[in-house]
Every structure is written in structure tokens, then in C-alpha cells.
Amino acid sequence: MIEIHGLSFRYADADRDALQNIELTVPDGDFLGIIGPSGAGKTTLVHSICGLVPHRRGGDFYGSVTVDGMDTVETELTDLARVVGTVLQDVDSQMVAASVDDELRFGLENFGVPKDEIEPRMAEALGAAGISDLRGRVIGSLSGGQKQRVAIAAILALRPKILVLDEPTGELDPAVSEQIFRILREMNERYGMTVVVVEQKIMLLSSYAKRLAVLNGGRLEIAGPVREVLKESGRLEEIGVNCPRVVTLSRHIRDLTGGKIAATVEEAEALVREVLR
């Protein structure tokens, strides 16, 4: 579980808070999507969960963040990393090795995983990320989507309870983005991993996440089950978050549908059929 209470953070050289008084609880097994315009504080929140804030990014930190019972301020980054696996927004900066195999092996060795367990765990993680065929490849030769999956596999190999990803599909096309989210769903449903993901593609996010949190100007504006949050489509638009077209459509025909909101294309199709019947 992640518990965030009264979290405010201001970077050392900044003149305003990047996060203001955040209250958020993420229960075990949740799949939480974080959305919000650029500069809203999404990355700062992610860094607060994995401990980079305040351990690596200094500033004024108020309140508390507890991850699986550990206070992030009082716990060493390496201990936090055993529980929270993080894929950073700039995935290239996260890569430490020249080859796919070394990238996975490095993390496992660092965690002190026994030698005879390393190979099976690498194979399992690459399989889970759908990239067993990338074994032996040089990281510099991979596409953006492949690199993203290598970063995810390297984290999965460490078997964290909580997986945090900051815009993992940033530069990827829709089909590859969907593949990434399928991996996340599999981890969430099959292994009960808690998933927290920052994502701009709201339609995609809404089809996979269980809950959404909307940040704006450092504040947590709305948080709740996906459908509840999408119902606030007017407020989302004010904040500058583009609502999925299916949501806007169902808002426009709300009077005809008894207030139902579609969160997926399939649901929107059913709604329209209902209206036309």
C-alpha cells in the first residue's frame, strides 16, 4: 500500500510548490492512472513514491509518504527499490548497460540474487514483457517501444510489489502503447502487483486502470474509480485534460441515456445503439 499524507514539495531552486498538500492512498492490487497537464506535478509525485524526492531531488518536503510500511524519507533508496520498481519518464537515462541481457543481470546482481536464480528470472521477466527475442541485442539498436519493454523487464525481474511508470508510452505508436498496457494488466491481475502509471493517452489509460488521479498545478484535483472521474468531464476539460471522445459523446447524449457514461469504445457503441433503438 502507498499512503501519502499532507505531501507538499518545493524544489530547492523553485519559487512555488511542485506538490501541494496531497492526500492519496493506493491500496495493494490497485491499478492507478495519474493524469494532468504538463507541469502538474506528475513526475514529482512518482519520484516521491520511489524516493528520488527527496533523496536525490532536494527541496522542502512536508507530510509523509509510506510505501509498504516504509517511510520514504527515513528509508534508503536501495531498500525502497526492493518494493517499488520505477520506470522513469526519460527511459534512456535509466539504462545502465550496453546489452539487454546485461541490463537485466545488473539489477539482479545488485539485489544480491543468487547466481543460479539469475538466468531463470531473466528469462521469466523477458517472457512477461514479450521480448524474449531481444536477448543478446545491443540496447542502442532497439526501437523506443523495445527499450521501454526492456526497462519494464529489468524492473519485473526484481519482482517489486509496486510498479510505478512515468509516461511509459510517451513516444510510442498506439499499437505498441497497447502492448505495454497489456503487460501492466497481466502483472496487476495475475501477480497482484500494484501499478501506478502516469499516462497522457487517457482513452488507453481508462481502458486499463481501475482508478484515476488528476493533478493540476501541484494539487490533487480529483481521484476515484475511472468511471467516476470521467463523469467530471467538464472539470477535466477546464484543467486541460482531453477527455476521451467516447466520454464527450456520452456527455452530449446523457439526457437520452439516463446519465450513463461510456469509458470504452465498446460501451459508447452500446450506448448509441440503445439511444437509436
Ligand SMILES: Nc1ncnc2c1ncn2[C@@H]1O[C@H](COP(=O)(O)OP(=O)(O)OP(=O)(O)O)[C@@H](O)[C@H]1O
Ligand atoms: N528539478 C527541478 N527543479 C526545479 N523545479 C522543477 C524540477 N523538476 C520539476 N520542476 C517544476 O515542478 C513542477 C512540476 O513538475 P513535474 O515534472 O512534476 O510535472 P509533470 O506533471 O510531470 O509534467 P510533464 O507532463 O511535462 O512531465 C513544474 O513547475 C516544474 O517546472
Ligand SMILES: [Mg+2]
Ligand atoms: Mg513528467
